[in-house]
Amino acid sequence: MSDEASPPIVISIELDDPALADRLAALLGSVAGLRLAAGGEAAAVKLVAPAPRQDAETNSIELTPRELDVLALLAEGASNKDIARRLGISVHTAKFHVGSLLEKLDATGRTDAVAHAARRGVIHL
Missing domain, CATH: 1.10.10.10 (Winged helix-like DNA-binding domain superfamily/Winged helix DNA-binding domain)
Structure with missing residues (x-):
């Protein structure tokens, strides 16, 4: 095993609901190995709101x-x-x-x- 830590996984949150985005940011911000993307920074994972379905x-x-x-x-x-x-x-x-x-x-x-x-x-x- 290597003593070097893996780089964190960078996550961006792109939701229409600011309260939900803040809750997710607070939860994910405290998870080891994850880091929230800064504005405009490329992210390995994007959390986005799904388009509303009308069927x-x-x-x-x-x-x-x-x-x-x-x-x-x-x-x-x-x-x-x-x-x-x-x-x-x-x-x-x-x-x-x-x-x-x-x-x-x-x-x-x-x-x-x-x-x-x-x-x-x-x-x-």
Whole structure:
């Protein structure tokens, strides 16, 4: 093994949502072996917002505002208990909303629901 450290992987963040870009920069800035690109610097990896999809698959999913709230928390990895606490609802109600999301998104689990929603443009990660 060599004593020389590998150069860091340079990452650029190009998102329309400044708050999300700041959150990602804060998270990635503390990861060993990664470095955020300076303005105009070439990057080995670019994090960009996907173009919004406007197809029949996206339009066929009708989620309530509360289901969208729950979906966003699922994408953050929140448990039913966390969802209930953060939204001011009971754990039973949180479970109900998660179950409804799984059904509407034709998902086999929480992670699958987030993946389906992201692919269909319902949420943007």
